[in-house]
């Protein structure tokens with residue numbers, strides 16, 4: 001059975017804006033993105049929203065629902081009561097372009113700062129075998145759909161624009177960890193994680209892990225192991241060198 005839902009949607013641009021109230025039809029089985037589309041179709045044809053797959057796989061429809069970073073296409077209307085007002089706002093950490101669409105180019109700049117995978121010289125494809133545990137670790141990190149909800153929620157940059165230059169954010173610290181823990185990668189990523197990507201600014205609040213729609217254990221499986229490697233090296237460089245030389 002359909003009902004009339006109450007929505008409060010942020011509308012505006014980089015110059016400013018505010019919340020607008022709407023009453024809109026909601027039907028059984030719908031997600032928040034369906035209702036936003038109905039708003040576009042019936043009341044606000046110029047409402048800007050970014051989306052693509054409607055299946056939780058492209059990472060385009062990131063926004064905030066009742067202040068919580070969420071994918072619009074994966075948030076079921078059945079998680080709210082019929083009488084409550086659902087507030088939809090753009091991601092707060094990134095500059096607004098228009099309405100629910102933000103400029104996420106910060107993330108692509110950070111991605112480019114990470115040196116590429118560096119396999120040993122002279123090794124041809126197929127000459128190495130990886131242990132299953134190493135395969136599974138990479139596979140977990142590679143479930144990432146680059147929705148940037150983790151970066152949106154991380155307090156290091158959410159309320160501190162000034163930290164953006166020094167901090168890669170959980171998504172890309174995880175990428176650094178993925179490469180560092182890859183058995184064939186020869187680059188020294190630990191020092192860089194600390195000096196260039198801002199690992200030291202993360203104080204393991206785990207908010208990033210909580211909002212990840214792919215349920216990647218960003219903090220436990222990527223950030224904490226990287227911090228342990230930084231600490232190992234700082235306190236015992238000989239042990240670190242030994243691990244580096246005899247690890248394979």
Ligand code: SF4
Nearest residue numbers: 144145147148150212
């Ligand atoms: Fe999104 Fe999770 Fe990837 Fe972060 S790690 S960008 S929350 S999928």
Ligand code: F3S
Nearest residue numbers: 154202204205206208
């Ligand atoms: Fe930020 Fe995640 Fe660390 S939310 S502080 S990167 S644990």
Ligand code: FES
Nearest residue numbers: 053054059061073
């Ligand atoms: Fe692709 Fe939501 S539209 S993740």
